[in-house]
Amino acid sequence: xxxxxxxxxxxxxxxxxxxxxxxxxxxxxxxxxxxxxxxxxxxxxxxxxxxxxxxxxxxxxxxxxxxxxxxxxxxxxxxxxxxxxxxxxxxxxxxxxxxxxxxxxxxxxxxxxxxxxxxxxxxxxxxxxxxxxxxxxxxxxxxxxxxxxxxxxxxxxxxxxxxxxxxxxxxxxxxxxxxxxxxxxxxxxxxxxxxxxxxxxxxx
Amino acid sequence: xxxxxxxxxxxxxxxxxxxxxxxxxxxxxxxxxxxxxxxxxxxxxxxxxxxxxxxxxxxxxxxxxxxxxxxxxxxxxxxxxxxxxxxxxxxxxxxxxxxxxxxxxxxxxxxxxxxxxxxxxxxxxxxxxxxxxxxxxxxxxxxxxxxxxxxxxxxxxxxxxxxxxxxxxxxxxxxxxxxxxxxxxxxxxxxxxxxxxxxxxxxx
Numbered sequence: 001x002x003x004x005x006x007x008x009x010x011x012x013x014x015x016x017x018x019x020x021x022x023x024x025x026x027x028x029x030x031x032x033x034x035x036x037x038x039x040x041x042x043x044x045x046x047x048x049x050x051x052x053x054x055x056x057x058x059x060x061x062x063x064x065x066x067x068x069x070x071x072x073x074x075x076x077x078x079x080x081x082x083x084x085x086x087x088x089x090x091x092x093x094x095x096x097x098x099x100x101x102x103x104x105x106x107x108x109x110x111x112x113x114x115x116x117x118x119x120x121x122x123x124x125x126x127x128x129x130x131x132x133x134x135x136x137x138x139x140x141x142x143x144x145x146x147x148x149x150x151x152x153x154x155x156x157x158x159x160x161x162x163x164x165x166x167x168x169x170x171x172x173x174x175x176x177x178x179x180x181x182x183x184x185x186x187x188x189x190x191x192x193x194x195x196x197x198x199x200x201x202x203x204x
Numbered sequence: 205x206x207x208x209x210x211x212x213x214x215x216x217x218x219x220x221x222x223x224x225x226x227x228x229x230x231x232x233x234x235x236x237x238x239x240x241x242x243x244x245x246x247x248x249x250x251x252x253x254x255x256x257x258x259x260x261x262x263x264x265x266x267x268x269x270x271x272x273x274x275x276x277x278x279x280x281x282x283x284x285x286x287x288x289x290x291x292x293x294x295x296x297x298x299x300x301x302x303x304x305x306x307x308x309x310x311x312x313x314x315x316x317x318x319x320x321x322x323x324x325x326x327x328x329x330x331x332x333x334x335x336x337x338x339x340x341x342x343x344x345x346x347x348x349x350x351x352x353x354x355x356x357x358x359x360x361x362x363x364x365x366x367x368x369x370x371x372x373x374x375x376x377x378x379x380x381x382x383x384x385x386x387x388x389x390x391x392x393x394x395x396x397x398x399x400x401x402x403x404x405x406x407x408x
Contacts, residue, residue, distance in 0.1 A: 116320015148377035153386055155371055156364035160394065163363035164356050173352035182357055182394075189393035190364065190386075194402035201398045 015053045018043055022064040023071070030108040031061050062119055065109065069127035072098050078134065084141040085184070085200075092183050096165065096176065103169045111166060128158055135187070142200065144191060153191045160186055219257045222247055226268040227275070231305075234312040235265050266323055269313065273331035276302050282338065288345040289404075293388050300369065300384065307373045315370060332362055339391070346404065348395060357395045364390055
């Protein structure tokens with residue numbers, strides 16, 4: 001008779017454990033290849049129990065993506081004790097650390113099959129909106145009063161950041177420091193009149 | 205007995221006609237809903253003949269997307285008789301005209317199910333690379349010598365353009381003129397040092 005080690009966990013703990021196992025597996029392979037059988041095995045639970053927490057495989061995958069988005073937001077949380085431009089720089093550094101640590105999953109989520117799934121895209125957009133809201137909240141500290149034009153420019157800047165980061169992960173044609181400078185200076189550059197951006201960055 | 209009007213066409217003409225019918229249908233509905241039966245009916249040919257030109261429905265859809273990309277490139281072709289910043293502006297205006305004329309298909313291709321398909325994504329990337337190459341070719345006329353950092357910034361700027369255009373099509377929070385200004389000034393702003401961008405943009 002086989003002995004399967006089972007750990008007694010509360011439903012919340014079990015759910016969190018299953019998501020955590022999936023998030024770790026996501027670092028090594030695309031979402032599409034995360035099988036509920038393997039996860040259930042690793043957790044020492046039955047496939048049926050996993051489906052008790054997540055109605056479908058797709059729901060389980062969504063929960064993993066939600067977890068990855070929350071982790072990225074947590075890791076890039078602005079450090080309010082720094083001067084304004086340094087807050088931006090430190091968040092960009094944290095973002096590049098995050099995407100470098102998770103390069104395969106990050107690229108495959110945003111540029112792979114998952115990007116064609118409406119619910120996954122909604123999940124990515126929720127993370128982007130949270131990032132945009134966070135940046136817009138910081139702008140007054142840089143002397144920038146947010147309006148509709150600036151809010152749109154911030155969304156565009158986030159697309160700029162994703163695209164340059166993903167291109168750079170695939171082919172690092174410039175140094176990490178150069179990429180950080182490119183991304184940091186681009187935010188005032190696209191939101192402010194050029195002369196104001198120049199003055200701000202020269203203080204910087 | 206039914207009479208189906210058949211037009212005699214060369215294979216090249218027939219192929220072009222089928223793609224053209226698909227491209228028109230794409231203006232009205234997402235790619236996934238373009239049925240080969242309807243297209244064959246409209247062309248007055250059999251479904252079998254359509255599959256003689258395109259091995260699969262997917263191949264037919266790819267040909268439509270290729271056609272749409274080529275049309276966008278043709279419509280945004282730079283007018284070399286203008287001063288450099290005006291070349292950029294007129295291409296941005298042509299691009300916004302194109303995406304406004306094709307808003308449904310543009311948004312659904314780049315943000316819908318098609319974006320999850322590897323061959324479709326390759327097709328979109330080919331169009332983006334052609335746009336990027338075209339811009340990089342123009343930069344020396346603006347006094348900008350392209351290098352790896354600038355090439356990466358141009359790719360990022362194209363993502364900025366797509367994102368702001370798609371957000372704006374969904375919710376036009378600023379005027380068309382403001383969007384054009386935002387996009388045009390962003391290119392020197394992200395490629396050049398801020399002080400150089402300021403000087404260039406103040407020349408107009």
